[in-house]
Amino acid sequence: MTSFDPEHLRTTDPATGLRAVGALHRLAERVEAVHVAEARKAGWSWEQIGDALGVTRQSVHAKYGKRDSGV
Template sequence: MSDDLLATAAAAEPAEGLRAVRALHTLADRLEALHVERARQAGWSWQQIAECLGVSRQAVHQRYGKRFG
């Protein structure tokens, strides 16, 4: 799947490439949420999660705090 998506993202046709980029963003968002949830269930702090994601504690808490508080 990822090889096909990568090939599509690199397509010469802008519409195909942009749809693939959107699909990659969606996949990345879902994976991030999954692992933030797992980290919170494992007792990780917002700071630990933020450091792994390379963002501020405030940013990750703002995005996921209500879901995985």
């Protein structure tokens, strides 16, 4: 495993860095939604999903529960 050097993340243009952060947030949200849906299809409870994500059952259900109606 290679070590992580945070200096590689530096940029002289804050707008570039902030756009990159926004893009990463959007990507993470999409990846999370896909895997929450897959977990629900596999029969996972909201508590199991919350535990895996490091959040409460209530918060993950509030975020994704309405999308779950097709399961």
